[in-house]
Amino acid sequence: MSYPAELDARGLHAWAVRTVEELTRRRAEINALNVFPVPDSDTGSNMAHTMEAALAEADKGEMDVAEALALGSVRGARGNSGMVLSQVLRGVAEATTESRVDGVVLAAALTHAVDLVDRALAAPVEGTIITVLRAASDAARAAAEKSGAQLHDILVSALDAARRALAETPSQLPALREAGVVDAGGAGLVILLECLLAQVTGEEPDVQPLKSGECKSSPRPGSETAGTELPGSEIEAIFFYEGDLDVLQENLSSMGNSLVIARATDESASVHIHSAEAGAVIEKAYALGKVSDVRLEALPAVEKAAEDTAGESARRIFAAVPDGAVRELFEKVGVQVVEPGVTVDEAVAGDLFLTNGYGGDAGKASVIPADSLVAGLAAMSVYEPNNPDTAEVVAVMGDAARSMRVGHPAEETVDAVEQASRSLLAHGGEQVTVLTALEVSDEELAHSLGVDVVVVRVPGTRTEIGVE
DSSP states (O other): OOOOSEEOHHHHHHHHHHHHHHHHHTHHHHHTTOOSSOOOSOHHHHHHHHHHHHHHHHHTOSSOHHHHHHHHHHHHOOHHHHHHHHHHHHHHHHHOBTTBEEHHHHHHHHHHHHHHHHHHBSSOOTTSHHHHHHHHHHHHHHHHTSTTOOHHHHHHHHHHHHHHHHHHHHHHOHHHHHHTOOOHHHHHHHHHHHHHHHHHHTSOOOOOOOOOOOOOSOOOTTOOOGGGSOOOSOEEEEEEEESOHHHHHHHHTTSOEEEEEEEEETTEEEEEEEETTHHHHHHHHHHHSEEEEEEEEEOOOOOOOGGGGTTOOOOOEEEEOOSSHHHHHHHHTTOEEEOTTOBOTTOOTTOEEEOTTSOOBOTTSEEEOOSSHHHHHHHHTTOOTTOOOHHHHHHHHHHHHHTOEEEOOSSSSHHHHHHHHHHHHTTOOSEEEEEESSOOOHHHHHHHHTSEEEEEEOTTOOOEEEEO
8 A cells, every 4th residue: 555655734634633632532541541750640631731732833824834833842841741742743844844854754753853852851761751752762863764665664663662662661660560550641652652653544543542461671770869759748840941941950950850852943942840949949040041831830849758858858848728729739849738717826936937828827927918819929929948947037038928919810811910010000010920820921921911920729729919
């Protein structure tokens, strides 16, 4: 049977549509595999969302399809897996001309994607999506070197190699082996290649179950590294950054783990990191360059060994926070949450208490007046846990909280957020911070208001706006 020698722009767009549909259909299946780097069961959702963002950009019809898919995926990337997916699409965009993909271009795109992903990941771990991608790239390159090789042949070789590599991931990563699953991100990549093959053949994707069965092979020497340990109470921070990416990586590498800098250009990228000091991460990034589209999500807590906490400050921070997603956000940055209005009987001298606009009796703790949740988060962003001078810590955090002039929109709509921001800015200000569950575009809001805007999206929370 003969197959097309290449996909053109229309075919590439159709592949993107097919991939979105398949990732959406199988997101629960991929989510169920998600145990690394944290068991938050969202890899399928993240990859589907990232591909949806890529397709949405291509649907605008404003640029070359391959370029649009790459740009949309980088700007809309979610999670580790979405960041890697965006670099695969960038590899395609930079290997093709006029969105035409033949066998040689496919092999070049996968090879380039490996280089981009290696550069994006601060600490690559074998047994993950990068392992599956590298296997597909090696197979495609070898197949492309054969005389008369066509797109179909090269793609089949890449997909077969990716499937084999996926099946072997539990032998390389202890977390997968213990859970009895294959890598979730690698599974998503296999689906991408299955959809590409289906687009070339015109048939439905040849779907294979995403499971590991029994892992009979033993771990490869050196595959168990410190990078495979699961983090404790952390926040997943994702934002778009414009500036010197090498300097950013140098500064953030010691502030968390799972750092991914997925480049859109040499001076812009989507950034992903898991950190117990997410506020400090955002503040550092903001000091180094332009930050936009900030998203924070609490990660599942994992017990830490007692020795891991040895030597940490005994100081505790209590905060009045209502039930909901924001409560979890405060907890994940190390705050002991109490019900608004209660007395903190367990507090001792040296402890801190954030009022967050809800008040309460701090007991023996030092009070940090914060008139809102967003002011409380501003205070936490400058907290220095290793500073033994409690008075100095209270002063610095209090200054950060007081610098926020806070308001709420009349209703939970994007237009109301803009109106409330304008009202607050009438009294001056250089930056607007929005804590919201709404899909507020920081770039559009910044353009409209004429000041810097940081949007922190927390599902299920009432919108608060801070101006400083």
